[in-house]
Amino acid sequence: MKASEMTGLLHICLSQGWGGLEMYPLRVGSGMMARGWRVHGLALRGSKVAEGMKAQGFEVFELDSRGHGLRQLLTLRRWLKARDIRLVHCHKSGDLLLAALLKRLWPLRLLFTEHMGATRPKRDPLHRWIYGKVDLVLSISDETRRRNLKALPLPASRIERLWLGTDLTRCDEPAAEIRAELGIAEDALLLGVLGRIGRGKGQPDLLEAFLLLAQAHPRLHLLIVGGTQASEGSDEKVVAALRQRINEAGMQERVLLTGFRRDTQRMLQAMDLVAIPSHNEAFGLTVIEAMAAGKAIVGASTGAVPEVLGEAGLLATPTDPAALAGQIASLLVDESLRQRLGVAARERAQREFSMSHHLDELARRYQG
Template sequence: MKIIHVINSLHFGGAEKLLVDTIPKFIERGITTDVLVLHPEKTFFYNELAQKHQVKIVTTKKKSLYNPLYSIALRKYLKEYDIVHVHLFPSLYWVSLATLFLKNRAKLIVTEHNTDNRRRASVVFKYIDRWIYKKYDKVIAISKGVKENLQSHLKKSNDTIVTIPNGIPIEVFKNATGLSKYHIGIPENAKVIIQVASFTPQKDQDTLLKAISLLPDEVHLLLIGDGVLKEEKIGLATTLNIKHRVHFLGYRTDIPQLLKLSDVSVLSSHYEGFGLAIVEGMAAGNPCIGSNVPGLSEVIGEEGILFEPGNHVQLKNSIEQLLYDKEYYLKIQKQCLDRAQEYDLSFMIDAYINVYKAL
């Protein structure tokens, strides 16, 4: 069986991280698995796959992700592989268009990674999406919330869309050794909140920053990630007079160790398909707090803590209760650690292989 995964890039993100974690496991199971990247920048994830795991990565020469000529460049791969597995827009469009007038092509799978996107607000794109998705033999949703929202958008039958929750290598996070607070400029007696997320409107760092501003000075915040809104959030931290205790650490490769030094993991998203960062926090032994949105609320369940999106006062109260009520902290910590076991990477790998074999 020969499979190629098609994705926009290998920048910092949940879908990209998923490929880094899963592809070596597929190869271990005897499945030839390659990657095609539309934007060939050699990021950490790119090098992790190509150099550490010796994964074959195919790149293209187009400069813009939105160049429709990708649909022509991709046609050869629909003949060379048994399965083409696609992630994210616009890759899902270009692969779908590449099937036009093509006989004896590979089977197509697309993984849907989010509960919402800008296309769904457009009547025109709603009908275009329905045509695009019809070209796929199987659609994998990473949570029930993703599946339900996509079905509503596409009016697509249950048997075409299947739910396979994301997974993580539990032991990597569970057994990590935390960094010392000294190394990142945090007082040893500080209480540390962490959020691992790109700086985009979806992730809503504003709500978390406002919550931190209402907490005592001993509470510090680690924000891991990069993105177009990072400078804006640095400005907000300055305006809220908390810049001295908010640490913008950018993209990091030592996330398990950063999670281990932290006391609480938070994800304050406006919408979220799954919330891989929260599962990683759970596995590292952190009590976890997330916004009550489809996908993320499903992952956290009753084991962690949910707050209403955008409600910084409710988020502040949840953080405060965890930090200053030891018994409550230990209860939520254990519940979250137990919950993480349900998302072991091996469960996801088994489920994907079953889908591949059934095509």
Template structure:
């Protein structure tokens, strides 16, 4: 069997789903799989396709992709593609038609969102009937998929994401972490609290900021947000502005910094002391296992997929809406450096054992291979 797959993602977003395409292409290549792609023009996915030097077709919109179905069919036959892996529910319009036009085509769909609403109308029954397997990225989304999709439960597989544990790893060189903090303008002796993720309401930066503003001013800490703050970098401008209004004039304003989008996350994460993930309904949370792989103890929400990722040995889980609970959890972690270190070591071990990219791609390629 030719080890070749089409990665299809007609998304113009800038989040974890799109970033997954970038990572899985690289991981599949290392495992001996060739990839081609279909994406939207001028999207992050197109950028990732170009960076990974894979053959691809880019369209103006989902409509244009469907309108060019016959040329796509010819291309796939020429490329000897019999496996499609799609990543957005609207991609199913194209895969449904292709499944009718190319006998024996196998379609896999990773649900990166795990929506709460049932999808069992005539269109969804037709579209999902062409899928060989639905891949859920967490137990939380698996349960939703079983409940909400018109797919037999035996055709739904839970496959958590993985992270490159060689790329994301602790830094045991104090000089390097001190230099990174200095470059960021962070006092060397402060307990450094980080929140990685785009600045959007669903990520919970509002609860985080409110909890930080209630901390004892005598505590020696600094907090940084690492992620896009405007629409061009995946953030929400108005939400970011509302956070700045909250912070302005506070006695703790000089202890909270929004870095915006960064390309050096692998260097910033190991320089932190605590990572906060206050997301209200995280489908998986790739940044969580990235931080854990870097040896970071986690303070996270007790909802969505987070309880699957963070156990009692590697972090604290609290209600995503409870500002007082967040304040107390952050205070506890700031004051207990030995506990942070123990939890950080446990977090690293947990990722090594359960969430490495090698484990993920092995299971994924087994799913591909079993279908043909």
């Protein structure tokens, strides 16, 4: 019998948020289930993570809080033993204490995907003990691996880079139909951005860049895709400020906040070009999603975006609306450039960022 059929896999993600980090265990968990792995989840009761895990077919143990988990250690051990769970994949540093304590009680292989890159040294006695129980830290980019090597109390051999992956299936629904549903003219030039809304994700900077371009490019519209509530991972103050700025500029007809959407492939299909103005992205799942959709991209020149995008897009300082506007304008006036960059982005996604390749690499690390 294969190791993947014999051993249960547990994803731990005790988060009330909803972003790329929280979606990741659902993506890879469902992919591993399709490959024959028995996948379970440990999540906060009523969270989007817990609901998403259950929707994907995970058996989920729900906790009221991290503290509740610490009080339930023996119950959790019995639950792990009954399901022969020998492999734990953790996704938030705050969950590692619980995972390390479980490893003291039950033989486990423990992996941790560091989605952000450690920004503060973690070499005190408690963190040395916790990370001493971690068999492998997976960094989602070279940028985050550099941070982790500097901050974590582990040898370089136990900190590896593993780029994320995405579904390469493209939406084949006509863009005009999706635009009609959104109330956007078929002949508009549609600039889009996806992801949770927050200062660091750059939507306010992109809005200012759009306003610099709006008069010279009357066909230009802006589509901001992302939840507008804190429960969806977004900063409600930033959302309110965006709406106020849109109203002040009289751009209600040309700037649309869609709210939370699960159909991101459809949203990408409707766009002519995509901006990724994150200030310091650890990887940028939206980057590879836009690449897989074959879109021309203007990405941030900071963080891991240049590493992920390579030569398949344009870069600009994300905190400089004039710089963003300049790169966007070069794509607005040159349709052939948009097409060339879109093709290059799609080819790079197929070569480097397929979910199948990611799951192959993840399974290899699961099996040690």
